[in-house]
Amino acid sequence: MGYTRKLAIRNYIVEAILILSSLLIIIPVLIMIFGSFKTNAEVLSFSLKLPEKWMFSNYARVFEEGGIARAFLNSLWITGISSAINIVASSAASFILVRRETKLANTLYMFFFMGLIAPMSTITTIRVVQWLGFYGSIPSVILIYASLNTAFSVFLYSGFIKTIPKALDEVAFLEGASVFGVFFRIVTPLILPVNATVAIMVFMSVWNDITIPLYFLTDSSTWTMPLSIYNFYGKYSRDWNLIFANLVLTSLPVFILYLFGQKYIVSGLTAGAVKG
Amino acid sequence: MKTIKNLYSYYLVLPALLIYCIFFVIPAFAGFYYSFTDWRLDRLTIDFIGWENFTKIFHDKTLTLALKNTLIFAIATVVGKNLVGIVLAVALNMRLKTRNMLRAIFYSPSILSILVIGIVFTPMLRTEGTVNRLLDAVGLHALSQAWLTDPSIVIWTIAVISIWQHAGFQMAIYLAGLQSISQEYYEAATIDGAGSWKKFTKITLPLLLPAININLMLTLIGGLKVFSEVFVLTGGGPGNASQVVGTIILRSFGEGSWGLGTAINTLLFVAVTIIAIPLLIFMRRKEVTE
Numbered sequence: 152m153g154y155t156r157k158l159a160i161r162n163y164i165v166e167a168i169l170i171l172s173s174l175l176i177i178i179p180v181l182i183m184i185f186g187s188f189k190t191n192a193e194v195l196s197f198s199l200k201l202p203e204k205w206m207f208s209n210y211a212r213v214f215e216e217g218g219i220a221r222a223f224l225n226s227l228w229i230t231g232i233s234s235a236i237n238i239v240a241s242s243a244a245s246f247i248l249v250r251r252e253t254k255l256a257n258t259l260y261m262f263f264f265m266g267l268i269a270p271m272s273t274i275t276t277i278r279v280v281q282w283l284g285f286y287g288s289i290p291s292v293i294l295i296y297a298s299l300n301t302a303f304s305v306f307l308y309s310g311f312i313k314t315i316p317k318a319l320d321e322v323a324f325l326e327g328a329s330v331f332g333v334f335f336r337i338v339t340p341l342i343l344p345v346n347a348t349v350a351i352m353v354f355m356s357v358w359n360d361i362t363i364p365l366y367f368l369t370d371s372s373t374w375t376m377p378l379s380i381y382n383f384y385g386k387y388s389r390d391w392n393l394i395f396a397n398l399v400l401t402s403l404p405v406f407i408l409y410l411f412g413q414k415y416i417v418s419g420l421t422a423g424a425v426k427g
Numbered sequence: 428m429k430t431i432k433n434l435y436s437y438y439l440v441l442p443a444l445l446i447y448c449i450f451f452v453i454p455a456f457a458g459f460y461y462s463f464t465d466w467r468l469d470r471l472t473i474d475f476i477g478w479e480n481f482t483k484i485f486h487d488k489t490l491t492l493a494l495k496n497t498l499i500f501a502i503a504t505v506v507g508k509n510l511v512g513i514v515l516a517v518a519l520n521m522r523l524k525t526r527n528m529l530r531a532i533f534y535s536p537s538i539l540s541i542l543v544i545g546i547v548f549t550p551m552l553r554t555e556g557t558v559n560r561l562l563d564a565v566g567l568h569a570l571s572q573a574w575l576t577d578p579s580i581v582i583w584t585i586a587v588i589s590i591w592q593h594a595g596f597q598m599a600i601y602l603a604g605l606q607s608i609s610q611e612y613y614e615a616a617t618i619d620g621a622g623s624w625k626k627f628t629k630i631t632l633p634l635l636l637p638a639i640n641i642n643l644m645l646t647l648i649g650g651l652k653v654f655s656e657v658f659v660l661t662g663g664g665p666g667n668a669s670q671v672v673g674t675i676i677l678r679s680f681g682e683g684s685w686g687l688g689t690a691i692n693t694l695l696f697v698a699v700t701i702i703a704i705p706l707l708i709f710m711r712r713k714e715v716t717e
Contacts, residue, residue, distance in 0.1 A: 166523045173532045183547045197550050197557050244443035250435045268703040270652050270695050272458035274688050279454050298450035330436045359540035377542040398543045409538045421603040
């Protein structure tokens with residue numbers, strides 16, 4: 152009795168401390184959200200007060216003045232297509248590398264894995280893209296993102312495909328299926344949850360990134376959300392209400408994805424933690 | 428069965444391999460070559476100049492400061508993210524009523540763009556900003572600082588913001604690790620009369636080793652590659668006080684000193700590889716013995 156009681160008290164203390172510390176995260180986020188509805192004079196106190204009058208018009212103004220609709224679409228294209236390419240290419244590659252179990256397959260796996268570690272060489276990548284003749288374009292950025300995320304995806308897919316019994320594909324092969332048939336009809340349906348994990352993780356990292364657009368998107372008509380907000384921030388640094396509205400808008404898609412995709416994010420993290 | 432193995436055609440590896448090679452591997456190798464050249468915007472020819480770029484890196488005051496700042500940032504964030512992450516994970520693995528909500532709150536900053544976080548924190552960290560006003564209000568005026576404009580502390584401020592953002596991500600990995608530890612160990616230890624601290628050091632920490640490994644590696648590599656945090660919060664300033672390798676590369680690119688910028692990138696590449704490969708081999712070996 153004494154022990155369980157002590158345990159209960161300890162839990163209450165821990166919980167109280169945690170709730171207090173969580174304010175460190177909640178307060179800045181609320182300052183941003185409330186600020187996005189304030190007038191440009193009221194917002195300058197950067198305080199936790201509720202807006203005196205909720206200025207929903209801030210959001211309308213952001214769309215009119217910031218070119219945000221275009222940036223939103225650019226971001227959507229870039230993120231969506233690069234995730235799709237990444238998913239198909241990486242899962243197909245992992246499937247073969249896992250099933251082959253040869254020295255070559257193992258070496259290729261390590262070759263991909265190096266991409267998780269090595270930093271990208273930005274300036275020479277620009278050189279390569281220029282040489283291919285599409286520097287500054289959205290397709291170049293899509294392919295760069297697909298390439299940068301290959302290592303992570305191959306790592307996740309390989310871990311999962313190892314757990315699918317080989318007997319399944321052997322039966323299909325004996326019945327005369329091709330390797331494409333086996334991959335698309337047998338393996339792909341089984342790895343759908345991993346596809347969701349990869350899609351969410353890649354989507355979030357690409358959507359939030361500012362580095363690649365900074366180097367590779369030279370024309371403002373191709374800018375993504377973060378880059379166009381960064382420039383808006385430089386130009387309109389007095390209108391903090393509008394800046395905050397922009398920030399809320401760019402965070403919304405990842406936040407929604409997080410709400411509905413938590414399960415898949417956790418399974419991705421677990422793969423890393425348990426396999427180490 | 429040998430014939431079946433050959434049915435797994437390498438053609439399916441080709442798309443991933445091509446994209447990966449063209450946009451990542453070839454530029455990396457090209458980087459090694461161009462590091463030893465005087466490749467510049469305003470020159471028509473590219474000449475081989477040996478180690479000149481590298482000696483320049485170690486003799487230029489701004490560049491050595493950038494190397495130092497990168498190291499400070501990496502070490503500070505490795506320690507901070509992992510300590511905070513592990514404490515949060517252990518606490519949120521207890522049976523608390525609000526634990527699911529708290530887990531979600533602590534994880535949430537890591538899904539936001541650093542652009543969002545950087546812009547929200549900038550006005551709050553001004554001399555007369557929210558943070559200093561709060562410190563004044565609780566009687567800690569002595570602690571208030573010019574967080575982003577004092578050259579001697581600015582890199583530390585940026586590191587703390589990065590810890591604020593990502594400790595929750597590390598927490599999630601530690602939580603996954605904790606949940607894979609069987610409760611039986613703890614029950615047996617309780618019967619043997621072990622206290623909480625003893626259980627933590629003798630059971631939790633050793634069995635959490637895979638999660639600790641992956642987290643150390645992720646935070647270290649991420650820390651050395653730091654760019655966006657500094658870019659958004661200070662752009663390398665005040666002056667050059669918070670320059671890191673990542674921002675120097677952008678500056679060299681902007682100035683047209685591409686050979687030099689590539690050399691700095693190569694240096695980062697070598698440093699990250701030298702640190703990460705032994706860790707990786709260690710982890711692979713463990714996987715085999717399991």
